Amino acid sequence: MQELATLSINVGLLGLGTVGVGTAQILLDPVGRHPLIGQLRLARVGVRDLHKSRPIDIPADCLTTNLEAIVSDPQISVVVEVLGGLEPARSLILKAIAHGKHVVTANKAVVARYGDEIFTAANQAGVYVMLEAAVGGGIPIVQPLKQALGVNRIQALTGIVNGTTNYILTRMQREAGDFSSILADAQRLGYAEADPAADVDGLDAADKLAILASLAFGGRIKLADVYSEGIRQVTAADMAYAQRLGFVIKLLAIARRRSDTQPVLEELELRVHPTLVPNSHPLAAVNDVYNAILVEGEPLGQVMFFGPGAGAGPTASAVVSDLIAVAATLITEPSGAPNPLLSCSHQHYCKVSPMADIYSRFYLRLIAKDRPGVIGKLGMCFGNHGVSLESIVQTGMEEDCAEIVIVSHEVREANFQTALDDIRSFTEIQRVASVLRVL
Template identity: 40%
Template sequence: MIEYRTLRVALLGAGSVGSRVASLLLEHGDELAARVGARLHLSGIAVRDTAAVRDVALPQELFTTDARELIVGADIVVELIGGIEPAREYIALALASGADVITGNKALLATHGPELFDLAEQVGAQLYYEAAVGGAIPIIRPLRDSLAGDRVDRILGIVNGTTNFILDRMDVAGEDFDDALATATALGYAEADPTGDIEGFDAAQKAGILASLAFHTTVPVTAVHREGITGITAADVESARKAGYVVKLLAICERIVDADTGVEGVSARVHPALVSRQHPLAAVHGANNAVFIEAQAAGSLMFYGAGAGGVETASAVLGDVVSAARRHVVGGPGVAESTSANLPVLGMDRITTRYRVTLQVLDRPGVLAQIAGVFSGHGVSVEQVEQSVPEDGSDGTATLVIGTHRASEADLSATVATLAASEPVQSVQSVLRIEGE
């Protein structure tokens, strides 16, 4: 029988993901030891309440409320408690003690990532975070390692399963937003308070992480433009369908050139967008996630799979645990995060995109010419116009759906603001960007 050295693994948190990680470590110990070249000993699980009911039955003697004592005796620390504090304190303590750290804490990385990566580099430790974006989808390691020698130009990501489920229900089942949210809640895809998902906060944190990694530049979450999906109506979804689009909440990270200065920078944004039904992202249904990458040498790549779930996310965590354990066996310092490019992070007004604007206007001669004049006056070229009126024509209004050519966000926003204040415009019913083209 092969004798392996032992590496001590401390687990912080035993929720749906943590309990699955613990179970897999215990169940597959021999197999993991053969892969790693060392035995992974689960030295303990730090929790707030040792008597709480868990998703998976685990040996009671593993549980402790003393996280600090558990951390300082570990070779590898897995942080799955979430939130900012005490997670930040625990990770800092683990790194300072020389342990490698695995985390799925997107909120913490989006706000304190640079300081934690710096600390890891100072002590020669490694901070792994595959589970922070995309659940079971392997996306962090491909960006950090596989594409490190390439130039990533753009990332389009469906990185929040709750919002994708809701928008998919609106598209496939014809539900309105409230009904789709209720369905998501009933099936466990949405939290009791879904604000973090439906208002785009979760996706914005992930966008900041992806942009920082892809462009070798620190992109704080405060620099990520964010819009949620609460304003999306059944009419928006139906109109998109008729035009050959589907509505998705996208995290978009891209290299752009500032038209005024000619300086290359990066942009990160989260908002609902129209995606052609011919694009691979249009086929991402239910609560699944997908990340579509456009790189100069590798071309277009898409990573698709379950974006959440206890056992699925545990798979990503265990992958990082194995990587950390192999590093301990082989030896050598951790690999530092690359922020060498240090590109400027440009504001939302610097991007260029296309719009699809839906207006309710007075149905009278000359209105279309007035509307077209507003677009022209702001330097935005109109590509197509669709007009419809109520069947009985009794209310004296018409609906205009106007698609634009590519223009700057600043010019497009100014156009919409002017339209909203124009006398013949009764209301701006929706404004959606067209992405992925």
């Protein structure tokens, strides 16, 4: 057997924010880590400001503000994009590919939106685009989905993939606090952005779900096909009722096959929404900023991956794990066929069910006038629409009102919503206070 070549592989780094610094720190300090890191050379680092003070010593001749020069540098084999945002990240990735560079990116927003364009270009150019860091921070999930888990027929993937919302929901649960005050506190502590929309409206989770589902089900996903609903409407009252019923509320990203009996991909459900998760479920115990992804497949059963979903160190760990995967391939076979475990070659688009056709349990909280017969009328209405109920609890409130909390069995969404439309018109119903889905 040949000796492992001691070829050095030049890496160009685009961006020196927290993840960029974390990545450079690993590359510049390889002792005690995987020996392949010693063969990666941080050749050039692209930044906006050469003179900004940074918590790391980068040789001055490495730094440049000319990012275009990095992606076209013939000495560089792999470009790491940790700029974030859509542009210039997308253009730089495409230019790097056009110049025959492999790309490692942490940019979920770009991959979820422009994955088609990027992977089509990468396959034509014969380069890899690696994205372990784009989802789940330091949790190895992309590589297992491409490799170890791929021998299974994946039936479902369910994840807590946004740390900010998990932090807010965990605190709402512990403190019986309201969304807006805890969001404000999270912003003060740096757990939520000044503009929190991408997180709290579920958009970041939708980006990640599009990427994970594409890997799990082996087809391309249009981001517009992913339903997403955020956590702004979750109240302390819902948290308390959920707890009483044996649930916690989590923002889940769910991808599942419509029929588990059908081995070939038929139709997917792709949705992000706050969800009542039974206390006994493995995802129920995932708290604070942690992420976790549960994968179900045949014949494997359930496996779950848990860890830090963000942060400089974890994300940098994922970036460098992609770098060594590419390096191993370059060293063993610099000009061979693409390694089918690293490349991403699926071409077709997954068919995604409209939300009206998904199946879920539902949690419903109503404010009603406290009159005899209301419960009966609700039960009849649901029954007429084929919605069967698991539990119904009425609690007296002040001023002749009652709060009614209903949990349904699994039902087609359209049936539930049609029943709900009828219920809204009942004179006894003052208000539909919340509608949440139940795992």
